[in-house]
Amino acid sequence: MDTAQLITFLSPTAPRRLRVIENILVGKRTVSTLYWGMRYHQLSWLGYEKRLTRNVMDQTALELKNKGLVTVEETNAQLTELGAIEQQRLLNKHYQPKYLNLRLIVDVEALWQRLLLATQVVSEQAYQNKHYYPLQVSWQVKQFVKRWFHQFYSDDLRKAFQDFWQTFLSQLPNDQALLMSRLLVGHQRPGETLVQVAHDFELTESEVRVMITDLICQLAKVIAHTETASLRSLLAGLSRSLISTSAQQTLNSFMAGKSLEVISHQRQLKLSTVREHLLEAAIMLPPEQFDFQRILPAQLVTQMLARLAKTPLDQWQFTQVADLSVEFWQFRLLEILRSKQTDDKY
Amino acid sequence: MISTEQLYQTLQKRFGFSHFRAGQLEALTALTAGQNTLAVLPTGAGKTLIYELYGAATQQLVLIVSPLISLMQDQVTTLNVKGEKRAAALTSLMTYPEKNWVLQHLTAYRFLFVSPEMLSQDAVLSALQNVSLGLLVVDEAHCISTWGPDFRPEYLLLGQIRHQLNDPLTLMTTATATQHVKTDIKQKLQLPDATEVVLPIDRQNIFLDVAQFETQTDKDDRLIELVTTLKKPGVVYFSSKKKANETAELLALKTHCRVAAYHAGLDPETRFKVQQQFMQDQLDVICATSAFGMGIDKNNVRFVIHYHVPSDLEAYWQEIGRAGRDGKQSIAILLYQPGDEQIAQFLSDATVPQENEIHYYFQQMAPQIAGDEKANLIWFYKQHHYQERQVQELFERRREQRMVAFRKMMGYLRTPTCKRQYVQHYFDQVSQPDELPADCCSSDQPDIDLTALGLISTNDSVTVSQNEGPASWQAILTQLFNADGKTDAV
Ligand SMILES: [Zn+2]
Numbered sequence: 001m002d003t004a005q006l007i008t009f010l011s012p013t014a015p016r017r018l019r020v021i022e023n024i025l026v027g028k029r030t031v032s033t034l035y036w037g038m039r040y041h042q043l044s045w046l047g048y049e050k051r052l053t054r055n056v057m058d059q060t061a062l063e064l065k066n067k068g069l070v071t072v073e074e075t076n077a078q079l080t081e082l083g084a085i086e087q088q089r090l091l092n093k094h095y096q097p098k099y100l101n102l103r104l105i106v107d108v109e110a111l112w113q114r115l116l117l118a119t120q121v122v123s124e125q126a127y128q129n130k131h132y133y134p135l136q137v138s139w140q141v142k143q144f145v146k147r148w149f150h151q152f153y154s155d156d157l158r159k160a161f162q163d164f165w166q167t168f169l170s171q172l173p174n175d176q177a178l179l180m181s182r183l184l185v186g187h188q189r190p191g192e193t194l195v196q197v198a199h200d201f202e203l204t205e206s207e208v209r210v211m212i213t214d215l216i217c218q219l220a221k222v223i224a225h226t227e228t229a230s231l232r233s234l235l236a237g238l239s240r241s242l243i244s245t246s247a248q249q250t251l252n253s254f255m256a257g258k259s260l261e262v263i264s265h266q267r268q269l270k271l272s273t274v275r276e277h278l279l280e281a282a283i284m285l286p287p288e289q290f291d292f293q294r295i296l297p298a299q300l301v302t303q304m305l306a307r308l309a310k311t312p313l314d315q316w317q318f319t320q321v322a323d324l325s326v327e328f329w330q331f332r333l334l335e336i337l338r339s340k341q342t343d344d345k346y
Numbered sequence: 347m348i349s350t351e352q353l354y355q356t357l358q359k360r361f362g363f364s365h366f367r368a369g370q371l372e373a374l375t376a377l378t379a380g381q382n383t384l385a386v387l388p389t390g391a392g393k394t395l396i397y398e399l400y401g402a403a404t405q406q407l408v409l410i411v412s413p414l415i416s417l418m419q420d421q422v423t424t425l426n427v428k429g430e431k432r433a434a435a436l437t438s439l440m441t442y443p444e445k446n447w448v449l450q451h452l453t454a455y456r457f458l459f460v461s462p463e464m465l466s467q468d469a470v471l472s473a474l475q476n477v478s479l480g481l482l483v484v485d486e487a488h489c490i491s492t493w494g495p496d497f498r499p500e501y502l503l504l505g506q507i508r509h510q511l512n513d514p515l516t517l518m519t520t521a522t523a524t525q526h527v528k529t530d531i532k533q534k535l536q537l538p539d540a541t542e543v544v545l546p547i548d549r550q551n552i553f554l555d556v557a558q559f560e561t562q563t564d565k566d567d568r569l570i571e572l573v574t575t576l577k578k579p580g581v582v583y584f585s586s587k588k589k590a591n592e593t594a595e596l597l598a599l600k601t602h603c604r605v606a607a608y609h610a611g612l613d614p615e616t617r618f619k620v621q622q623q624f625m626q627d628q629l630d631v632i633c634a635t636s637a638f639g640m641g642i643d644k645n646n647v648r649f650v651i652h653y654h655v656p657s658d659l660e661a662y663w664q665e666i667g668r669a670g671r672d673g674k675q676s677i678a679i680l681l682y683q684p685g686d687e688q689i690a691q692f693l694s695d696a697t698v699p700q701e702n703e704i705h706y707y708f709q710q711m712a713p714q715i716a717g718d719e720k721a722n723l724i725w726f727y728k729q730h731h732y733q734e735r736q737v738q739e740l741f742e743r744r745r746e747q748r749m750v751a752f753r754k755m756m757g758y759l760r761t762p763t764c765k766r767q768y769v770q771h772y773f774d775q776v777s778q779p780d781e782l783p784a785d786c787c788s789s790d791q792p793d794i795d796l797t798a799l800g801l802i803s804t805n806d807s808v809t810v811s812q813n814e815g816p817a818s819w820q821a822i823l824t825q826l827f828n829a830d831g832k833t834d835a836v
Contacts, residue, residue, distance in 0.1 A: 126828035181819035186826040190622030
């Protein structure tokens, strides 16, 4: 996290909650975080910086404030006019990720570890060298790549990997291709660190991190569609579910027609937990995968919208509809539905 | 019993050496005679060869107790690289089924690394009780001593565990130990009669230099000057990650050297890359914390500079021991600015829980946050039925010991007399004045001429080679996948 990155998460037209931005980056999956993360178009960053601390977050916001780029009220920050200009400048100048959504359905960190180690193994094999220090990766990744190599070593891995990287890098702009290739580890090539490439390309560390993450997401996409078995199998077991396993189970029961009370009883969950699961699913999944109507009957929606229609979505208050026979979580669900239908950015 | 001749044969066959290094044969001879052995060999003296060769010669399982997961993984990797595939580390990073798999296939392994905590788990212990254990190695054995700097309470369990494993033949290894610590190790492992193999800790080819500065700017300027002029590669040690990072940037900016930071805060990919670049002479200088060095076997390091005062002489000696393993003239420089001792004191204090912290943690249940070292430490004692009062006393004593150890460290940099003799005295290994090297220390030779020592870099080969290497991604791929079809002479 640095000031340039935080600026891109903020808006000039409405205050944004710093705690939401922080929780999204850290990867907290509470309904409130996910809801506002969706409103801020920040969900693809979920869990992007798991080690981010409150202290760093607050320091970064303070730095922006001291430069006159944001106003901070309590823990809500909004870009000033100057801040909006700076944001525009950064959006033009800095690399903007396009594929981060993939992070939500693929464990791209593990994929990168596997691919990096596999590339090293293949590179050393190409030189018929068996005595080398393998990249230090988690035990799981190491075991995986061992098994993988055992399965594929007699294929022409050298050609498969060279072709793969050749194809992948040649469709990138030259500087991105060079940057990525310099990270690779192989025979007599220890590979360069993120700090080193950042320095050489005159980029900040957080910029390079975004770029690399986005490139790895692209790699995931390409690997998923490749015909080469040795490469495609590197993705095995790395798919992620958009929602937690428990929420998925609740959703399955719900979509099978069970009532919330029955689900609560059968799964031995509090009713409030069942509702949170459904809200999580409604936020994270495409709208057609969630039966909004069962919880929001048409008449209720009409009643509520009559009260809310003139208020911008992010200023909706539950008090506006509280006297109708509606519960807060239904109100939240309407907000989610409305957001998905209109996707009105700030 | 295995004869000396067989030991030499194995050395030749498995390791390709015709001679043992000092201490190795003595330790192996004691072990093959069935004597439990305490080997005090300096870092880089090849203490791992002792148990590697013992395992190879006797064809039995060697169980190595080691304090750090990263160290264990390094050791397994090193064995793998040497062609020994039957090595594994049993660590807390493994899942339950993974651990179980290793435990059910113990006979498939020749070398198994474990932490003391892991070893004290029932499942692990009973699996090991059912196999024939050739040798138990207690690596970094000084961790058992409350007198030592790296005390780990889990090591206290080892005496008992050793009995539960049916008192296997035991090798205790450590790089540095005072007489006090040696006695303590043997007592706590209940092996008072263990044979001692002790090598002189002195490193005659390392010139010992201490330089004092009035301000931090002076210190930084001198550091830049030293890094610019000294023969490389070298290591600069810091007591904080932040300072290591900052100085790496500063030196890269001011010296044209290839510099990188190395500390425990880096991700494993970066650590690997920095380490390997250094090993392959693609880096000139590493700005490191004490996390750097374990498992690094690079013999041409010419200088080790300390930017901060270490917390004790054991740590200092271990770190400067990474210089000059090739036997060539090298230098250890301690940069000191009055006031530095407060940083060291603060850091040292921070590792030992204070009275109110002990009280607080004693009220708590199991540690809430993974990696909260103090909470874990106190939890350990609580789990092993210590009273709060006992733990308070224990840490009170420990704080005093740390204080004494630090005063000795300060004594080293302040002493107007020979620094080498000061260290020898500290480790109870006093030598005669005529055994000191001609170029010894900055107390004897305050105005030492680094050029005369041959430590000044004579050419700019470093800067010339800086930008070599493929400039295009196509060239990188060609090299990675050997598209030119070279075969490699390894
Ligand atoms: Zn001297």
